[in-house]
Amino acid sequence: MARPEFHELTVSSVRRLTDESVAVRFEVPVSLAPAYEFIPGQYLTLRTTINGEDVRRSYSICSGVGEALEVGIKQLQGGLFSTFAQNLAVGDTLQVMTPQGNFNAAIGGHHHYILISAGSGITPCLSIASSVLAMEPQSIVTLVYGNRTTSSIMFRQDVNDLKDFYTTRFVCINVLSREKQDAECLNGRIDGLKINALAEQKLLNLDHCDGVYICGPSAMVDDVKNALGSDVPVHTELFTTGDVLEVKTESRIAIDSDALAVRIIIDGAEREVMMNPQSETVLAAAQKAGLDLPFSCAGGMCCTCRCKVVSGKTAMDMNFSLAEWEVEAGFTLACQTRPLDNSVLLDFDEF
Numbered sequence: 001m002a003r004p005e006f007h008e009l010t011v012s013s014v015r016r017l018t019d020e021s022v023a024v025r026f027e028v029p030v031s032l033a034p035a036y037e038f039i040p041g042q043y044l045t046l047r048t049t050i051n052g053e054d055v056r057r058s059y060s061i062c063s064g065v066g067e068a069l070e071v072g073i074k075q076l077q078g079g080l081f082s083t084f085a086q087n088l089a090v091g092d093t094l095q096v097m098t099p100q101g102n103f104n105a106a107i108g109g110h111h112h113y114i115l116i117s118a119g120s121g122i123t124p125c126l127s128i129a130s131s132v133l134a135m136e137p138q139s140i141v142t143l144v145y146g147n148r149t150t151s152s153i154m155f156r157q158d159v160n161d162l163k164d165f166y167t168t169r170f171v172c173i174n175v176l177s178r179e180k181q182d183a184e185c186l187n188g189r190i191d192g193l194k195i196n197a198l199a200e201q202k203l204l205n206l207d208h209c210d211g212v213y214i215c216g217p218s219a220m221v222d223d224v225k226n227a228l229g230s231d232v233p234v235h236t237e238l239f240t241t242g243d244v245l246e247v248k249t250e251s252r253i254a255i256d257s258d259a260l261a262v263r264i265i266i267d268g269a270e271r272e273v274m275m276n277p278q279s280e281t282v283l284a285a286a287q288k289a290g291l292d293l294p295f296s297c298a299g300g301m302c303c304t305c306r307c308k309v310v311s312g313k314t315a316m317d318m319n320f321s322l323a324e325w326e327v328e329a330g331f332t333l334a335c336q337t338r339p340l341d342n343s344v345l346l347d348f349d350e351f
Ligand code: FES
Pocket: 294, 295, 296, 297, 298, 299, 300, 301, 302, 303, 304, 305, 306, 321, 333, 334, 335, 336
């Protein structure tokens, strides 16, 4: 995993997908092309200034490997960036972080993947589906896609194009919660019961599946994951829209001290930051001290602030993005990390 960095990119196209969502494409200069190569399922963090405020939000890449870099952005009620993005136009520029994220499908070989998404959770799934279908001529993809109504379906045309092009290798099962369809099992919300019902009706083949990828709201992701059990490899991604995150600053961990020193290595230089671990995270303290650490969601979901604990004891408030092996290898999320002693050294240069 390369260290994330921002570059200024120009918007090369804006497609309206629904009344409340757009797909925004970026022009990547040849000199930056290697930095923006992505694995299907990864996301970009976009950064701009809105009303004098530095705003960053993460959006999954929707394009397939080899296609132009594009993200899908759904407007959220009161969402600062997602509302701003609805009015982006060709020629506008944004700071765009290099691709990040661990919600990835291995490409190469012969697979049957099941993708389960709701609403804007389609974006990484669309990237995985189009990449797998294009690059693995034998592979099969089944998409279960939940929405309120037909008119609210993001990337409806793109999904239909995949169905038309890969008639025998791609199936999309649309589940609608506010528009009645003939088959009862296609009505309602996606949850564990729904997935089992689709499997019982032979619409989903969970027995011969190399991986299930789930992206959507946490309640759906957790319920489906629990229903699937451990027989199938399951990969999950929560929405990483900072617009809806409540950023916690009070620690839920019992920490004795209210003043600890944390040493931070970034770009080869070491800095020491004094912080109160009871009331602030490492990221918050470093920002106060003027350090420009990489971050996006500040809510434990995107993994952009990943760094290695070289020494000392630390604890995380929440972790929705680091895999078990990463935690075991000593990685932590700076936006969730509190030092527990005075010898903590965090390295942002170690991947
Ligand atoms: S900034 Fe997203 S997990 Fe820390």
